[in-house]
Amino acid sequence: MFTGIVEELGTVAAVDAQSDAVRLAVRATTVLADARPGDSISVNGCCLTVAERTDATWTADVMAETLAKTALGSLVAGDRVNLERAATVGSRLGGHLVQGHVDAVGHVVRREPGEHWDVVTVSMPRELAPYLVDKGSITVDGVSLTVVRAGGEEFTVSLIPETLRRTTLGFREPGDSVNLEVDVIGKYVARQLEARGVLA
DSSP states (O other): OBOSOOOEEEEEEEEEEOSSEEEEEEEOSGGGSSOOTTOEEEETTEEEEOOEEOSSEEEEEEEHHHHHHSGGGGOOTTOEEEEEEOOOTTOOOSSOOBOSOOOEEEEEEEEEEOSSOEEEEEEOOGGGGGGOOTTOEEEETTEEEEEEEEOSSEEEEEEOHHHHHHSGGGTOOTTOEEEEEEOHHHHHHHHHHHHTTSOO
């Protein structure tokens, strides 16, 4: 479980393609402070397991399903990635409850720079629309954000200077792919309503 508060921007050190998976090595500092094999680290919003670590890098095995359902398959050496360690009991929940289970890949549609923040529009598959509400939560590339406007096939978020400086969202351009995870509480509520025949 994560909070969507990015701890650092890491750098992809290597992408080793295998027959049905990828071995991803990431250069980092903060998330390596107490990382051990078996620990979970969110990479652009996708929960990965530490397989190996050195003083400067950690490595994860990314299976075919993850490559097919997220934007991690397009990563190359040198790319910057958002990193967050799993939350601990007693952690401040600065963002919202994030599982690190990507629901879909969206794309940056447009950026509208302001004096102090950017308004960014992101496309999404229509099936995610029921889980988004104005002023609700969404995770974009692992960053917990508040939805400004929720639509049928896209939504908008406002990015404050801190988010622009500390995450990949500061340099994502129109056309770039981003990992999306909707609010898990909304998904469970919808599932229960469906089971009771309230939702079709």
